[in-house]
Amino acid sequence: MAVVADKPAVWCKGVVKTYGKGDAAVRALRGVDLEVHRGELLMLVGPSGCGKTTLISVIAGVLDRDGGECSVLGEDFRALGPAGTTRFRAKNVGFVFQAFNLIPTLTIADNVSVPLLINGVRRQEAHRAACEMLEKVGLGARTGELPNRLSGGQQQRVAIARALVHGPRLLVCDEPTSALDHATGGKVMELLAGVAKQGGLSLVVVTHDARIFEFADRIAEMDDGRIVRLSAGQSHKHAAAAPQQGAK
Amino acid sequence: MIRLALRMLLGDTSKLFGIVMGVTLASLVITQQGSIFVGIMSRTYAVVSDMGAPDIWVMDPKVQYIDDVKPLQDTELFRVRGVEGVAWAAPLYKGLTRARLEDGTFQNCVILGLEDSTLTGGPPRMLEGKVSDLRRADAVIVDQIGATTRFARRDADGRSTPLRVGDEMELNDRRAVVVGISGNTRSFQSQPLIYTTYSRATAFVPKERKLLSFVLVTAGEGVDPASLCRRISMETGLAAYTREEFKGKTVRYFLENTGIPINFGIAVGLGFFVGTVITGFMFFNFTMDNLRYFGTLKAMGAPGGRLLSMVVVQAVWVALVGYGMGVGLAALMGQLSKGSPLAFHMPWQLLVVSGLATLIISLTAAVVSMHKVLSLEPAAVFKG
Ligand SMILES: Nc1ncnc2c1ncn2[C@@H]1O[C@H](COP(=O)(O)OP(=O)(O)O)[C@@H](O)[C@H]1O
Ligand SMILES: [Mg+2]
Numbered sequence: 001m002a003v004v005a006d007k008p009a010v011w012c013k014g015v016v017k018t019y020g021k022g023d024a025a026v027r028a029l030r031g032v033d034l035e036v037h038r039g040e041l042l043m044l045v046g047p048s049g050c051g052k053t054t055l056i057s058v059i060a061g062v063l064d065r066d067g068g069e070c071s072v073l074g075e076d077f078r079a080l081g082p083a084g085t086t087r088f089r090a091k092n093v094g095f096v097f098q099a100f101n102l103i104p105t106l107t108i109a110d111n112v113s114v115p116l117l118i119n120g121v122r123r124q125e126a127h128r129a130a131c132e133m134l135e136k137v138g139l140g141a142r143t144g145e146l147p148n149r150l151s152g153g154q155q156q157r158v159a160i161a162r163a164l165v166h167g168p169r170l171l172v173c174d175e176p177t178s179a180l181d182h183a184t185g186g187k188v189m190e191l192l193a194g195v196a197k198q199g200g201l202s203l204v205v206v207t208h209d210a211r212i213f214e215f216a217d218r219i220a221e222m223d224d225g226r227i228v229r230l231s232a233g234q235s236h237k238h239a240a241a242a243p244q245q246g247a248k
Numbered sequence: 249m250i251r252l253a254l255r256m257l258l259g260d261t262s263k264l265f266g267i268v269m270g271v272t273l274a275s276l277v278i279t280q281q282g283s284i285f286v287g288i289m290s291r292t293y294a295v296v297s298d299m300g301a302p303d304i305w306v307m308d309p310k311v312q313y314i315d316d317v318k319p320l321q322d323t324e325l326f327r328v329r330g331v332e333g334v335a336w337a338a339p340l341y342k343g344l345t346r347a348r349l350e351d352g353t354f355q356n357c358v359i360l361g362l363e364d365s366t367l368t369g370g371p372p373r374m375l376e377g378k379v380s381d382l383r384r385a386d387a388v389i390v391d392q393i394g395a396t397t398r399f400a401r402r403d404a405d406g407r408s409t410p411l412r413v414g415d416e417m418e419l420n421d422r423r424a425v426v427v428g429i430s431g432n433t434r435s436f437q438s439q440p441l442i443y444t445t446y447s448r449a450t451a452f453v454p455k456e457r458k459l460l461s462f463v464l465v466t467a468g469e470g471v472d473p474a475s476l477c478r479r480i481s482m483e484t485g486l487a488a489y490t491r492e493e494f495k496g497k498t499v500r501y502f503l504e505n506t507g508i509p510i511n512f513g514i515a516v517g518l519g520f521f522v523g524t525v526i527t528g529f530m531f532f533n534f535t536m537d538n539l540r541y542f543g544t545l546k547a548m549g550a551p552g553g554r555l556l557s558m559v560v561v562q563a564v565w566v567a568l569v570g571y572g573m574g575v576g577l578a579a580l581m582g583q584l585s586k587g588s589p590l591a592f593h594m595p596w597q598l599l600v601v602s603g604l605a606t607l608i609i610s611l612t613a614a615v616v617s618m619h620k621v622l623s624l625e626p627a628a629v630f631k632g
Contacts, residue, residue, distance in 0.1 A: 053630045062547050062626035083551065090549025097630065101544040105259020106252060117249050118550045174630045 007074060009170055009202035010036035010059050015068035017054050028054040030225035031068065036170075041193055041203040041215060041235065046222035052206040053174055055222070059204060060093050060172045061085045073169055090118050094163030094201075096173035096192070100155045102147040108158045109134060109143035115166040133161040137191060153184035160192055164199070171196060173205045182211055189215045193235070249550070253558035254565060256538060263537070264566075267530040267613075271570025272577070274523020274609050278516050279578035279594065279602040285512040286598055287591030292502045293495040294433040295342070295360070295441075299369045302464035303473045305494045306337070306480055309487040313501035314494070315437070317342050319458035320486070327484045328463045333471040334480070338368035341449040342461040347399070347442070348418040349411075355398050357440040359419070361449025369464055370430075371443055376413050377428025382445055388419075389428040394440025419452040434589065436502075520605055528613040531566070535559065535617035542621045543629040555621050563614035564607070571606040575599060 017029040028051040036042045036059075044052050057063035058070060061077045070076065073092055077085045094115070102111045112130035117123070131143050137157040139150075147155050156176060163171055176192065177185030193215040196203045205216075213219060216233025257264060290297070295314050296305070306328050308318035328337045341361030346354050362369050362382070370379040375392055382389060390399060390411055399411040411417075415426045424444070432441055444452065450459045465488070467476045473490045480488035489497060503509050535542075542555055582592040 054627075057627040057630060060547070062629070086549050086551050088549075089547065093549070095544075095547055095629075097544070099540075101540060101629065103252075103256060103538075103541045103544075105256050110252065110255065114252065114545065115548050117252065118545070118548055118554070123251065 007038075008035040009038045009040070009073060010034065010204070011069075011071045012059070013069045015055070015058060015070050016066045017051075017058060017063070018066055019054075028225055029058070029065070029068075032222075032225070032227055034220060034227055036202050036204055037217075038202055039197070039200045040217045041196060041205065041233070043213065043216040043219045043233065044204060044206045044222060045208060045210075045213075045219060046228075048208070050222045051225045052222055056172045056174060056204055056206055060095065060170070061089050090115070091166070092169050094166070094168035094171040096156070096159050096163045096171065096176045098175040098178055100147070100152075100159045100179075102155055102158055102162075104147055106146075107144050108139065108147055108150070111147065111158060112162045112165050115162060115168075119166055121166075130161070130165055133165045134158070136195065137161045151184075152180050153188055156180060156188050157191060160188070160195070164195055167199070169201050171201055171203045173203065175206055175208070177207065177209050177212055185209060185212060249554055249558060250561050253561045256541070256558075257534070257562045257565060260534065260537070263530065263534045267527060267534060267566050268570050268573070270523055270526030270528075270530055270613075271566055271606055271610060272573040273526065274519050275571045275574025275602055275606045276577045277519025277523070277574075278605050279575050279598065280581055281512055281515040281519065282598045282602060283578060283582055283592050283594040284590070285508070285516075286595060287593035288436065288508060289499050289502060290593050291434055291436040291591055293498040294435040295358075296491060296495050296498065298372045298432050299340075299464070300372060301368055301466065302338075302491065303467045304465040304477055304480065304488050304490055306463035306465055306484070306486050306488045307461070309481075309485070311487060313498040314342075316501070317461045319456065320460040320463070321458055322460050324460060324484065324486060325463055328465060328480060328486070331476075331480050331483050333468050333476045335466045335468040335471075336366075337463050337465045338363035338366055339446050339460050340369050340462040340464050341446050341459055343449070343453050344439075345419055345442075345453050347424075347440075349399065349401070350416060351401055355440065357394065357398070357442050358435075358437075359442045359444065359449050359452060361444055361446040364445045364447050367445070371432060373431035375429045375431050379428070379443075381427035382443065384425075384427055386423050386425045386448070387427040387444065388417075388424045388448075389430050389443040390426050391430050391432040391441040391443075393432065393434060393438070394442075395426075395429055397438075398440050420454065422452055424452070434591070438589075520609065523606075524609045524612055527566070527570075527609050528616060531563065531610075531613035532616050532620075534562075535620055539620060539624065540629070543624050543626060546624060546626040547629040552622055556618055559614050559618050559621060560611070563610040566613075567607045567610035570610070571603055574606070575602065 012032050012034045015029050015032040019026040019028055032055055046052055058065045059072060080088055109127055109130045112133055113126035116126035116129055134140050134143050137160055139157055177188055189212045214234045217235050219231050219233050220227050221229040293314055308320055311318050325339050343359055345359050347357050348354055367379050367382060381387055395411040400408040402408050411426060413426055417424050467473050477488040477490060582594055585592050
């Protein structure tokens, strides 16, 4: 049925998350309503401390919500349980971090293999797939090098290869360009948007970097634990962008 | 993932060095001190192990160890011979006496008197002369360590000349002639050993009513020594032990009645403790440095068990390498000390013990780290 295909990748209603208890309690999410469409690149913006990281942590299944409803790719993490959620992440979610988080003592090919190894793919096969993915992000010639031999932009491209290598359906990126200069950040974003569009996967990108808004399909503004505004992005300006998806 | 765990460990050379050093140090101290301890302990029964022949030692039931001689009536020998399953039984005299050397100095020594006809229980090796030379008049055989140390003659200019075949000494005012030099295991008390015949030995010592120290028994073909021991003690009322039992009894006496085990216990315990602390600290440090990456793996969907097995693999690698280096160094030190008076004996049992200790040290170190890894919130990975 078409209904299934039209179901959003992420659907949240009234999601609440509080850190700590009593006087020290911080209400990081105060009822978040959000949909992320399939194949969409949604940017999450807002002042520091407004709950962006908390929200993508809940969406990615690395943090339990306290209340509200949330379904990701048709699954509710509460129903899956901790072990099921871990398996879900391994299979369906890709992560890109501000600080890249590449393991410094592993070659970039080994770093990129990690999600495949976690999914039980054999070493040789994982390595081959990692090299192919590195080829796609333009680092095919450097597979045997250690991360610290690469520039920041290159390292983030390795991280993107790692996030995509196992064919996830959802990518969460926390400030992927804020450690990079503008030109490099732009290139990284372009790569991210381009690869995502090809694979038809959904992206949630947290950023305060207004200079990369042009890559967004939609922009969700957060303040004080809530989504306060949703607006269309400017991705249609981009030649690389695939036909617009997700708009109702 | 296991390969990745090792690559993570091996990639950080300086940390790795510290961790491995901790384990190496511990396994070195434990193995080396343990070897010296075992070496010293095996010297306590040197007389028993050097006497290859008998299957069974028979003695007064009150005897606690090899040097604790409680003389028996000579007639006990015949009673032992009468027990079924005994192929043959020989008397052994073991006692202490004072030797007066040619230069007039006195020296305490252990005297062993062997059955006149068979010379049962003679030295394990002869370096000069033959055991049968003991049949000559006034003949004694002296062990080489005694001959070159306590029995050696000091010249005026400080040079020492070892006792040689043909030299004479006085034992209890009776003349004795050295007819051979034997190679023996170094003993715990390190007194010189003198072998002679049973009848001559009893003449070399002050007259006593009873002189028989031990009866050395060889079991008949197909007779089980352990059950023969039981039969001998049942029928004679004497104590009978197999050679291994008597060694064990002797060692136990020294373990229970001297400070040696405590001293070594402290050294070994200290090695264990210091090793655990250093290794634990270094390993924890290593894990803390890698916590961000463990968190990343966790976020990416690596289950807790996988992460734990990574930590365990790292700890086991460290244990193996540290153990190998520690035991290797200990063996090297043992090799270098060969020929010196240092006691050093490294039986496989000790290697198993120090191996287990090393593994415990590494796993203890890992447990602290594991706790950190397991309690890690995967969401923490997004924190700067
Ligand atoms: N682990 C935590 N424990 C307590 N408070 C936290 C924790 N993580 C985040 N917070 C608080 O929750 C609020 C939202 O944090 P976060 O989601 O990281 O915001 P953002 O990513 O938008 O900067 C902040 O006030 C922050 O201090
Ligand atoms: Mg944040």
